[in-house]
Amino acid sequence: MTTAQERSVPKPVFTDAEAGAKEFPDSTVRRYNYYIPQKRKQTHYEDVTVEVQPDPRHYLSQGWLYGFSDGRGGYPLDWTALKAWGSDRPEPERFPGSGGKGYDWPAHGWHEFRDPNEEWELTLYRYNSNVVRQLNQNIAAARQAKAFEQWNPNWVRFVESHVGAWMHVDHGLGLYLFANANRRAPTNMHNNAISVNSMHRIRAAQDLALYNLTLSEEIAGFDGAVHVETWNGDPAWQGVRKTAEALTAIDDWCEAIFAANVVFEPLVGELFRSNLVQQASPGNGDWVTPTIIGAEEYDYAERDLRYTKAMFDLLTNDREFADHNKAIMQQWLSTWVPRCIAAARTLQPLWSQPDSKPPRFEDGLDRAKSRFSGILSELGLQTPKELAQ
Amino acid sequence: MSRQSVAKAHQKIQELAWEPLYHEPVKHYGTDYTFSKAQKKDPLKQVLRSYFPMQEEKDHRVYGASDGAIRGNMFRQVQERWMEWQKLFLSIIPLPEISAARAMPLLFRTVPNPELHNGQAIQMIDEVRHSTIQQNLKRLYMNNYIDPAGFNSSLRNFQNDYCGTIGRQFAEGFITGDAITAASIYLTIVAETAFTNTLFVAMPAEAAANGDYLLPTVFHSVQSDESRHISNGYATLLMALADEGNHQLLERDLRYAWWNNHRVVDAAIGTFIEYGTKDRRKDRESYAEMWRRWIYDDYYRSYLVPLEKYGLVIPHDLIEEAWNQIWNKGYVHEVAQFFATGWLANYWRIDPMTDKDFEWFEYKYPGWYDRYGKWWENYNRLSMPNGHHPIVLEDVDYVYPHRCWTCMVPCLVREDMVMAEVNGQWRTYCHEECRWTDTTAFRPTYQGRETPNMGQLIGKREWETLYHGWNWADVVSDMGYVRDDGKTLVAQPHLNLDPKKMWTLDHLRRCPPLQSPNVLLNKMTPQERDAFHANYIRGGPAGRSAPADA
Ligand SMILES: [Fe+2]
Ligand SMILES: [Fe+2]
Numbered sequence: 001m002t003t004a005q006e007r008s009v010p011k012p013v014f015t016d017a018e019a020g021a022k023e024f025p026d027s028t029v030r031r032y033n034y035y036i037p038q039k040r041k042q043t044h045y046e047d048v049t050v051e052v053q054p055d056p057r058h059y060l061s062q063g064w065l066y067g068f069s070d071g072r073g074g075y076p077l078d079w080t081a082l083k084a085w086g087s088d089r090p091e092p093e094r095f096p097g098s099g100g101k102g103y104d105w106p107a108h109g110w111h112e113f114r115d116p117n118e119e120w121e122l123t124l125y126r127y128n129s130n131v132v133r134q135l136n137q138n139i140a141a142a143r144q145a146k147a148f149e150q151w152n153p154n155w156v157r158f159v160e161s162h163v164g165a166w167m168h169v170d171h172g173l174g175l176y177l178f179a180n181a182n183r184r185a186p187t188n189m190h191n192n193a194i195s196v197n198s199m200h201r202i203r204a205a206q207d208l209a210l211y212n213l214t215l216s217e218e219i220a221g222f223d224g225a226v227h228v229e230t231w232n233g234d235p236a237w238q239g240v241r242k243t244a245e246a247l248t249a250i251d252d253w254c255e256a257i258f259a260a261n262v263v264f265e266p267l268v269g270e271l272f273r274s275n276l277v278q279q280a281s282p283g284n285g286d287w288v289t290p291t292i293i294g295a296e297e298y299d300y301a302e303r304d305l306r307y308t309k310a311m312f313d314l315l316t317n318d319r320e321f322a323d324h325n326k327a328i329m330q331q332w333l334s335t336w337v338p339r340c341i342a343a344a345r346t347l348q349p350l351w352s353q354p355d356s357k358p359p360r361f362e363d364g365l366d367r368a369k370s371r372f373s374g375i376l377s378e379l380g381l382q383t384p385k386e387l388a389q
Numbered sequence: 390m391s392r393q394s395v396a397k398a399h400q401k402i403q404e405l406a407w408e409p410l411y412h413e414p415v416k417h418y419g420t421d422y423t424f425s426k427a428q429k430k431d432p433l434k435q436v437l438r439s440y441f442p443m444q445e446e447k448d449h450r451v452y453g454a455s456d457g458a459i460r461g462n463m464f465r466q467v468q469e470r471w472m473e474w475q476k477l478f479l480s481i482i483p484l485p486e487i488s489a490a491r492a493m494p495l496l497f498r499t500v501p502n503p504e505l506h507n508g509q510a511i512q513m514i515d516e517v518r519h520s521t522i523q524q525n526l527k528r529l530y531m532n533n534y535i536d537p538a539g540f541n542s543s544l545r546n547f548q549n550d551y552c553g554t555i556g557r558q559f560a561e562g563f564i565t566g567d568a569i570t571a572a573s574i575y576l577t578i579v580a581e582t583a584f585t586n587t588l589f590v591a592m593p594a595e596a597a598a599n600g601d602y603l604l605p606t607v608f609h610s611v612q613s614d615e616s617r618h619i620s621n622g623y624a625t626l627l628m629a630l631a632d633e634g635n636h637q638l639l640e641r642d643l644r645y646a647w648w649n650n651h652r653v654v655d656a657a658i659g660t661f662i663e664y665g666t667k668d669r670r671k672d673r674e675s676y677a678e679m680w681r682r683w684i685y686d687d688y689y690r691s692y693l694v695p696l697e698k699y700g701l702v703i704p705h706d707l708i709e710e711a712w713n714q715i716w717n718k719g720y721v722h723e724v725a726q727f728f729a730t731g732w733l734a735n736y737w738r739i740d741p742m743t744d745k746d747f748e749w750f751e752y753k754y755p756g757w758y759d760r761y762g763k764w765w766e767n768y769n770r771l772s773m774p775n776g777h778h779p780i781v782l783e784d785v786d787y788v789y790p791h792r793c794w795t796c797m798v799p800c801l802v803r804e805d806m807v808m809a810e811v812n813g814q815w816r817t818y819c820h821e822e823c824r825w826t827d828t829t830a831f832r833p834t835y836q837g838r839e840t841p842n843m844g845q846l847i848g849k850r851e852w853e854t855l856y857h858g859w860n861w862a863d864v865v866s867d868m869g870y871v872r873d874d875g876k877t878l879v880a881q882p883h884l885n886l887d888p889k890k891m892w893t894l895d896h897l898r899r900c901p902p903l904q905s906p907n908v909l910l911n912k913m914t915p916q917e918r919d920a921f922h923a924n925y926i927r928g929g930p931a932g933r934s935a936p937a938d939a
Contacts, residue, residue: 010598010668017472017535018464024886025872026538026879030531034545048524051544052483054557059548061855061868063848065797066561066571069419069833071845073565094849096857096908099867100549120525121518122448129445132438171405176414179510180494183417183564188487192517195490199514202507203437206402210438213401228404241410248414 034059035105038114045118050111053188056091057107061100063091075186077110080254081328084109085320109318110186115193115307124196127303128203131295135207139214142288148218150285154355156222159215162350163277163289164227165237167208169244169269170296174201176248177256184253193307194257200304204296211292239346240268243339254315258329259336261308262379265300266372267340268347273297275364276350283356309378316380326381333376333384341389344368398436406503418568419842420499422635424628432620433508440511444518447610451522454606455529463602464533469740469884471599472530474665476539476737478592478657479527480547481556483520485580488560489618490516492576495568500625508621515614526607536886538872538879539736546736546879549868551852552657552728555797559653562646566831566844569629570642577622579646582692584654585615586683591676592658598668630699637836640702645830647704648822651711652796655680659721660728664742669749677715677754685712707822714802714820719930722754722761723801726931729768729882730787733779733861733897736870738881741769760930772883774896779861780882782900787932791906791925792851793819795826803929808922815911815918853905862897 019030031042035050053075054060064073077087086108092101106112117123142148151159178198182191216224230237247264250256273293281290315325344365351361358364373383493513497506531540539546547553563576589612593605629635659676674682689708697703714720729739742750742765750757767785771777781789790799791806794816800806805820809828818824829835831846849855856864865871870879876893883890913921927935 008670008672010670010673012466012600013468013667014465015468015600016465017467017469018462019533019535019537021535022886024536024888024891025874025877026541027536027886029541029873030537031541032528032531032543033541034543044525044528047528048521052487052520052524054484054544054548059545061549062551062554062850062852064561064565065554065557065846065848065850066565067845067847068565069567069842069844071847073561073847094855096854096905097859098855099859100855101867120521121444122452122521122525124514124517125441125445125448128437128441132441136438167405168407172407175506175510176497179513180415180417180497182513183491183494191487191491192521195513195517198510199437202510203441205405206437209402209405210398210436213398224401225404228407231407232410242412245409245412245414248409249412251415251417 035111038112043118045120045123046114048120049115049188049192051188053186053191055107055111055186056102057086057089058102058105061094061102063094075184077108077186079184079186080252082254082315082325083318083321084112084315085318087321109314109320110190113187113189113311113314115189116310117193117196117303117307119193119196119307124199128199131203131299132207135211135292135295138288138291139211143214143218147286147288148215151219152284152355154353155284155286156219158280158284158350158354159286159289160212160223160226161230161234162353163208163293164212165230165234166272167205167212167227168231169240170201170205170208172244172248173260174198174205177250177260180248181253181256190311193311197261197304197307200296200299204299207292207295211289236347236349239343240272243268243343246339255332257308258312258332261300261304262312262375263333263336263372264340265305266375267337267368268343269300270297270371271344271364271368272347275367276347276358279364280354280356280358283358284354305375309375312379329379329381330384333381334386337384337386338389341386395434395436395439398438399431399434402436402507403431403504406506408503414498416498418495418499420568420570421840421842422499422567422569422629422638423632424499424501425632426501427628427631429502429504429624429628431504431507432624433511433617435508435511435617437511447613451606451610455526455603458603459529459533463600464535466600467534468599468601468667469535469738470667471596471601471665472534473536473539473737473739473884474661475527475530475604476543476546477552477735478661479523479530479540480543480736481553481559481657482588483523483527484547484557485560485563486516486520486523488563489576489581490514490520492563492572495564495572496625499568500573500628502628505621505624508617508624512618512621515617519611519614522607522611526603529603536738539870542736542869542879545869550734550736551731551797552735554850554852555653556657558649558796562649567638567642567840567842569625570638570645570843573622573625573629574639574642575646575649577618578626579643579650580654581615582619582622583647583684583688584650585612586687587654587658587679589615591679591683592661595662595666595668598673599666626696626701627699630696630701633700636700636702637838638840640704641830641835643701644704644707644822645826647707648711648820649796649826651707651714652793652798652819652823655711655715655720656724656798659715660725663721663750664725664729664739669745671749671752675753676721680712680715710822718802718805719754719757719760720802722750722757723930723932724798726761726764726787727790727799727801730781730789730932732880732882733781733865733878733892734868735880737879738884740884741765741772741882743769764931768882773885773890774892778900779892779897786934788925788928788934789906790932791817791910792853793817793823794850795819795823795846797850797852800925801929801932803932804926806922806925808918815907817907817910851905851907853903854908856903857905857908859903860898861900861903862894864903865897866894
């Protein structure tokens with residue numbers, strides 16, 4: 001015989017604690033009031049991003065609590081040589097009876113940056129899921145259509161070695177330049193945009209690796225390991241590799257993003273992807289590789305370059321430090337343009353490898369250079385003389 | 390993807406890692422730990438091709454539930470007592486989350502195993518997810534809960550309030566100092582592995598009992614990422630253990646991280662769960678019972694103890710001492726009482742306890758009423774403005790405590806308070822272990838060994854210093870905790886929203902000025918200081934003054 005024991009569960013209670021149930025001071029103040037939106041209205045993106053990373057110059061009254069061994073904590077503004085208005089003002093001093101107020105929000109120009117892509121978790125997962133789903137479908141469709149059977153042997157060699165080698169650039173920069181930089185910038189808006197950029201690159205690296213895996217399964221004689229040897233030893237790739245490694249060695253976080261997204265990507269990344277792989281594939285019977293490479297091209301051209309331009313545009317137009325910033329960026333151009341041009345030129349032998357040739361290397365490089373000059377002029381920067389190299 | 394192909398895919402992406410030939414990546418962060426290079430396995434086995442759609446699917450569930458909650462008028466059933474504490478919790482937690490993202494690169498160059506870096510990058514973006522999804526939940530509360538005050542000013546409040554400052558350790562500790570101490574031991578081995586269960590599982594369960602099922606929806610989704618992070622930490626810990634030279638540092642860091650997490654997380658979450666709930670069923674678990682299960686059994690007995698055989702020196706004494714603080718010394722009750730004492734410096738409303746609450750406390754914590762009952766009766770009596778001051782300035786036999794320089798929670802268990810003179814300043818600490826953290830652990834040498842990468846405790850760590858000598862009305866205005874009529878306070882010591890029953894700046898204007906205990910301490914002569922200390926440690930429990938000498 002069993003008796004039903006009453007289960008112990010919390011009882012619902014009608015509390016009428018919903019918005020509008022009563023009128024009292026603040027009862028209708030339903031927006032985050034600690035920051036000024038970029039446009040008239042606060043956006044969803046701003047609400048979930050702005051001010052999460054604090055700043056002793058405005059609200060953080062007790063200052064940073066934990067420091068490195070040199071006693072500096074938080075996100076020092078001098079982790080880059082660039083400056084935004086207000087950067088040179090000292091942090092507010094605190095002492096017995098000082099009060100806790102800092103400068104009026106935002107206190108300095110770094111806080112004015114907004115990611116034009118408005119990336120937060122909802123958008124970043126949606127975007128990247130769409131990409132990986134689309135790529136999976138493209139590859140599945142290609143398999144069913146026996147698309148890889150049309151490839152000539154030289155093209156198979158080209159894809160296994162050279163398209164394969166590019167995954168290492170994505171992986172290295174994704175981790176050691178972009179993910180690394182997500183600890184360095186003074187606002188949450190910068191660091192979140194940078195971390196999303198990092199995931200694009202790491203995803204692109206994995207997209208290429210998994211595509212390479214599929215090709216090993218689909219194409220008899222496709223060598224799925226040769227991309228590593230190419231990256232490690234093929235002389236045509238050592239210029240790119242040297243430059244990519246030099247990029248990860250940059251100390252200044254703005255210089256790192258600038259050198260990667262303003263200089264390296266147009267002059268080397270797009271040269272390789274848009275002006276070589278995308279141009280050569282159709283003539284060699286390959287309509288699948290361009291869809292993989294195209295996804296990464298879109299990441300860069302439509303998302304990562306977009307936030308990068310917004311970020312540096314603010315600095316080249318800064319009301320206090322525009323000239324200072326432009327002078328430093330010009331120096332960075334003088335350093336990075338010759339390195340990237342040298343890397344691009346070292347890649348030149350790749351242009352003659354496919355049976356069906358892409359447009360001439362010099363024409364491709366000219367296109368990359370003019371695209372690059374266009375980006376510079378949008379940022380109000382001068383094309384450096386080293387571009388002629 | 391099938392299981393088989395996930396394994397293959399994961400195997401394939403191992404080919405991505407490469408060693409530099411021409412330039413080493415920049416080394417921004419240092420550690421005193423040493424690691425020898427060894428072939429390691431990526432503990433996560435996560436490929437982005439399946440990761441992104443998996444997370445998107447989790448998002449669908451979370452946002453679907455959010456829509457449902459609003460359409461179903463969830464806020465007609467949420468307890469205000471509970472929601473008010475979320476103004477504190479949700480002001481704090483997005484920063485620790487995003488700081489965990491920022492912490493990942495600290496490990497890139499210090500742990501020389503590229504196989505681990507893929508997992509760390511995924512953790513980075515998981516943490517961006519956690520931070521923004523929590524900001525979004527708070528936004529939803531602001532828009533739909535009866536009283537938006539405190540939610541609407543959330544991040545400013547968090548940055549200038551002493552409670553925010555306490556919580557901020559649980560963020561800044563991840564991203565500064567010795568890279569391994571911060572991003573591995575403090576963040577993954579202790580904060581994530583031990584304490585996220587109370588944060589993200591126990592607390593949301595209590596939310597549900599108070600009519601809020603969105604907190605569990607969001608936080609269980611967050612917690613489902615946590616096992617990955619725990620694997621990251623475990624892999625790094627095993628590598629650190631492989632080098633005997635690290636054992637001394639591991640012992641130091643585990644002691645510091647454990648004790649600081651206990652001081653900070655148990656203070657906050659303990660208070661939310663015990664004093665923020667209306668669920669007083671006798672068979673619902675108390676915080677102490679939950680702690681015993683999640684922290685003592687699951688973390689200590691099942692996770693830490695088995696690591697002893699690899700040479701990890703486990704702080705058994707501090708685990709027992711944390712339990713002693715919670716069970717015998719009323720740590721959570723002392724903290725909740727302090728929050729309520731200082732309600733006027735906060736940005737949420739604190740509901741008085743009723744007879745029903747008293748009964749539950751007495752049942753779960755025998756002897757509770759004798760210690761705390763009288764004070765809460767006074768809190769209730771003084772909750773509506775009626776010609777008297779806020780409770781902190783009335784005579785209810787409560788001595789305003791000194792702050793712990795290390796954990797910044799006040800020295801509430803009076804008998805444990807210790808002092809030290811550091812850099813020419815007298816400091817108080819809530820416990821010997823917090824003094825050790827400041828005077829011994831966070832130093833450039835440790836037990837005779839050079840530790841040049843160890844971090845420092847910095848900042849104006851006593852909040853009251855900033856307002857020493859200020860009128861309370863000016864303090865609250867300076868912090869910005871005033872509603873849109875320009876005078877009613879955001880904080881209230883009750884839940885009544887009738888404007889006539891609410892405290893305003895005018896009430897505070899009449900109060901005596903705020904005094905900084907630390908400023909006063911440093912003005913004392915050595916004799917006065919000794920007498921002060923002797924008297925302080927005879928005080929309590931419940932903040933009572935020391936008994937007059939017989
Ligand atoms: Fe997290
Ligand atoms: Fe402490």
